Amino acid sequence: MKQRILSLSNLKISIGNTTFKNPIWVASGTFGYGTEAPDLIDVNTLGAIVTKSITRQPREGNPPPRIVETPSGMINSIGLANIGVEKYIKEMLPVYKDFSTKIIMNIAGTDIDEYVEILELMEKISTNIAGYEINISCPNVKKGGMEFGVDSEMTAKLTEELRKRTDRLIIMKLSPNVSDIVSIGKAAENAGADAVSAINTVVGMSINAKTAKSNIFTTYGGLSGPAIKPVGLAAVNKLYNKLSIPIIGMGGIVSSTDVAEYILAGSTAVQVGTANFRNPGTGENIIDLISSYIKESNWKSSVEMIGKVQTYNK
Amino acid sequence: MLIERVNIISNEEVAHNIWQMSFEAPEIISEYKGPGQFINILVEDSWSHPLRRPMSIASAKNGKISIIYKIFGDVTDILSKKLPNDNIEILGPLGNTFTNWNVDCYPILVGGGVGIPPLLNLKSECENYNIDHSIVIGARNATEHFMTHEPENDIILTTDDGSFGELGTVMNPIDRIIKEKNSPYIFACGPEPMLVAIRDYALKNGIPAQLSVESYMGCGVGLCQGCIISKNNKSQKDNSYHEQYSLVCLDGPIYEAEDIKFEQS
Secondary structure, eight states, rough: OOOOOOOOOOGOOEETEEEESSSEETTTTSSTSSSSOTTOOOOSSSEEEEOOOOOOBBBBBOOSOEEEEEEEEEEEOOOOEEEEEEEHHIIIIIHHTTOOSSEEEEEESHHHHHHHHHHHHHHOOOOOOOEEEOOOTTTTTTTHHHHHTTTTHHHHHHHHHHTTTTEEEEEEEEEEESSSSHHHHHHHHHOOSSEEEOOOOEEEEEEEEETTEEESSTSSSEEEGGGHHHHHHHHHHHHHHHSSEEEESSOOOHHHHHHHHHHHHTSSSSOOOOHHHHHHHHHHHHHOOOHHHHHHHTOOOOHHTOOOOOOOTT | EEEEEEEEEEEEEEEEEEEEEEEEOOOOOOOOOOTTTTEHHHHHHHHSSSSEEEOOOEEETEEEEEEEEEOOOOHHHHHOOOOTEEEEEEEEEESSOOOSSSSSSEEEEEEEGGGGGGHHHHHHHHHHHHOOOOEEESSSSSGGOOSSBBBBGGEEEEEEEESEEESTTTHHHHHHHHHHHSSSEEEEEEEHHHHHHHHHHHHHHHOOOEEOOOOOOOSSSSOOOOOOEEEOOOOOOOOOOOOOOEEEEHSHHHHHGGGGTTTTT
């Protein structure tokens, strides 16, 4: 594994009680458990790694085809394939001991009890993970938390139950497939979330006209990549205007320019997702570039830039 | 595994819609393990097509890699327009290799459609080690073939319409060779219907077979979990975490015939 020492003071951020060396994270479902990153990259340069969603029981995931490329994006329907929390604790947590990046564990469940049970198992043991990102918005699983993600009351109730049980970061991951993302973000904030992350994938469909078949086994999947960047920016900006907790922005980030846009829209940190599939080192490569961009643009730090987009209606 | 920006040496149409490209890739070759491995190609730097395209290595010699590809859509069309001295970005080498072809057996190499490259690569290795072998290549018609039909040299071409080589699928020559030779071992890559036929034949007749399978791939390095194939054995492979599915990019692309199930079978 490559080892690099990055000391870029203009990138340091805090969320809740936790500081991160930089705001460049990798998104859930695009970096495995953080333990299997290819040896061509140095994961320790990253601000944080968000794990793939972990459920109470192991899940095989959906049958193929699971992915398809679309214009400037891709659709996936993996179906939360994962090893389950018990095996995660046994096999993955020990590997994190050597990590100097922060680990955010992504949790998915079908009802409040499942989320709570997973979190309680984690809180019982000694681990250096920094916090939890709560997947209330996976579009690819029946009951995949989508009911939580589209309902403010359910989101509040879930956030509250988890908040009671941990001092670690709680980040609620919001879906764009709702009529009002702000009201759901506000519900998470009022119930004690440390941050919200936005956006999860956008429901999409892809058809092969030659064979007249759907390109995805589950018919609908989650669209990601540069195709959804404008959707992500709008969601982040709307949330920023109404919430006081930090927002972790994502959706189509492939470059330091994209990161700058997301920070200007209101993100405290960002997550690189689909771009990892083209080059797992995308996040690592962006860190130096965004630090230079901040200096050259005469900002003191990434924090100073947050939400500073100039709009025409102010 | 590494990422290398490579210079194209040549890029030519070798049969109808089938192209061969070679490029200098010394760094990737330094990690190359053998026939069956693949590379993941980024055809253009823009993000209109975000994903790389996996391509099997047709040869890896003297610092040069060659691939053979068919024009299927936008991305392979862009690839075919690349000129010598243009560059593309390659991730690799990826995946496992054919095994046991050099251990007390008579290798029968079978390729169809875009599944020919890894078999040409394996054929060249067999020649290097002076291992007696046959190669059977199937196509729909004469325009898709770029090799010559030389039964006397154990190179057998077939076409579905009889316009070149033997009429019919690859199964007739395979069956004939197996009956003639001791310890036959099939190594195959091609469209799924061909692999299904070979798998069924191999299992029914107790012939060992290794199949190189295709799968829609997102990343090629195990991160996206997209490129799965159903496993027949319940043993957990190192990289897949699961009992039912295997990740083609890390566990494959080559599997023993009895270890996998195809969707249509």
